[in-house]
Amino acid sequence: MTTNLASLATPAGAPHFHYEGSQLYAEGVALSELAKALGTPLYVYSRAALKTAWQHYAQATEGHHALVCFGMKANSNLAVLKEFARLGSGFDIVSGGELARVLAVGADPAKIVFSGVGKQVCEMQAALEAGVKCFNVESLPELDRLSEVATAMGKIAAVSLRVNPDVDAKTHPYISTGLKENKFGIAIEEAVTAYMHAASLPGISVVGVDCHIGSQITEVGPYLDALDKLLKLIAQLDQAGIKLHHLDLGGGLGIRYDDETPLAPKVLLDQVFAELKAKGFDYLQLVLEPGRSLVGNAGVLLTTVEYLKLTESRNFAIIDAGMNDLIRPALYEAWHGVLPLVARNTATTRYDVVGPVCESADWLAKERDLALEQGDVIAIESAGAYSFVMAGNYNSRTRPAEVMVDGDKYYVIRQRETFADLIRGESCLP
Numbered sequence: 001m002t003t004n005l006a007s008l009a010t011p012a013g014a015p016h017f018h019y020e021g022s023q024l025y026a027e028g029v030a031l032s033e034l035a036k037a038l039g040t041p042l043y044v045y046s047r048a049a050l051k052t053a054w055q056h057y058a059q060a061t062e063g064h065h066a067l068v069c070f071g072m073k074a075n076s077n078l079a080v081l082k083e084f085a086r087l088g089s090g091f092d093i094v095s096g097g098e099l100a101r102v103l104a105v106g107a108d109p110a111k112i113v114f115s116g117v118g119k120q121v122c123e124m125q126a127a128l129e130a131g132v133k134c135f136n137v138e139s140l141p142e143l144d145r146l147s148e149v150a151t152a153m154g155k156i157a158a159v160s161l162r163v164n165p166d167v168d169a170k171t172h173p174y175i176s177t178g179l180k181e182n183k184f185g186i187a188i189e190e191a192v193t194a195y196m197h198a199a200s201l202p203g204i205s206v207v208g209v210d211c212h213i214g215s216q217i218t219e220v221g222p223y224l225d226a227l228d229k230l231l232k233l234i235a236q237l238d239q240a241g242i243k244l245h246h247l248d249l250g251g252g253l254g255i256r257y258d259d260e261t262p263l264a265p266k267v268l269l270d271q272v273f274a275e276l277k278a279k280g281f282d283y284l285q286l287v288l289e290p291g292r293s294l295v296g297n298a299g300v301l302l303t304t305v306e307y308l309k310l311t312e313s314r315n316f317a318i319i320d321a322g323m324n325d326l327i328r329p330a331l332y333e334a335w336h337g338v339l340p341l342v343a344r345n346t347a348t349t350r351y352d353v354v355g356p357v358c359e360s361a362d363w364l365a366k367e368r369d370l371a372l373e374q375g376d377v378i379a380i381e382s383a384g385a386y387s388f389v390m391a392g393n394y395n396s397r398t399r400p401a402e403v404m405v406d407g408d409k410y411y412v413i414r415q416r417e418t419f420a421d422l423i424r425g426e427s428c429l430p
């Protein structure tokens, strides 16, 4: 088999990465130039791709009472956050560290929602101090703690309860969060009691309801099922005298890694807004928390082929990026596309693309037909979400640099870690 250039022309779901001749580009920059200038492994993002993804949400919510909060755990580089802040995005945060990051780029606290099952006292204090829009509370003990913390500060915490609607998001079990057995949220059957309790607490003001049923969802059905259950709950609460102002459907929209057909925000939201209107709930503000769908297809990971190791049973392309740099394949058996930076018109061989880390789980792609030579640089596709943010230092490996392409320019948005960074803070006994 030989590589067919035409079949390489449109990398997965990412029009801002494309071939010109045999060269793979991000916008107007040849990726081989970036690899040469900055080394590998290297995360490369496209500013235009971020903007395009944002515009899909902006268009889908235009004319409606809605707020889009970037689920920033997907990619929390300051340059990425700043782009979304400039575009008018709010943020969904899950820790005090994420709060510090968004405040560092000048995000509007009134557009920040604070999610997560394990909020600590100091995190609650920092968020109250900043004046976030809302705490998405996930349990009764968290409600009690938040009320105490707010009262002690002379403040009232705006609260939405994260309800677990018990719907099947039909995605990987590790990224499914809306089923009964998950650790997230308050069971929908117990929600009314929980709201009554919240309403009775001195430091709490009940303002909304939220859910987040999972990630990489490609169907409308699970969202509409969840919406239906939340609307019934809102009606029940209304009768009990508890009036909500917003409904937060979380994030979860999928992207294209392989041959998935992602759910366009407009397709989903047209149906959601129609449903809200039909049932008389269009007075509610709709909040969304998309993460992956705003950044996933906006990034690639460049990595160099160190060795081609041909064995009797398998052929390995051993690369300089490993599971410490991109853990999704090891963690979820996730599929990422692999593209050569400079396509060769030579015969392909079937390779497992593996890293240097001393674990059998250290692979990035399996059974791919590629025309490779040692020293080639390849791009791992769809590496804009849950990729760098999950990178670590296992095997004492320094984390990659990150760079943002903007037209025919590029900006290093995070320096490559050094060995000095690696041992910073460590010390030996006297």
Ligand SMILES: *Cc1c(COP(=O)(O)O)cnc(C)c1O
Residues within 6 Å of the ligand: 071, 073, 074, 092, 115, 116, 212, 214, 215, 216, 250, 251, 252, 253, 289, 290, 291, 292, 293
């Ligand atoms: C992770 C997460 C998101 C973002 O999810 P995506 O699948 O990346 O869109 C949104 N809300 C909450 C509460 C989350 O935990």
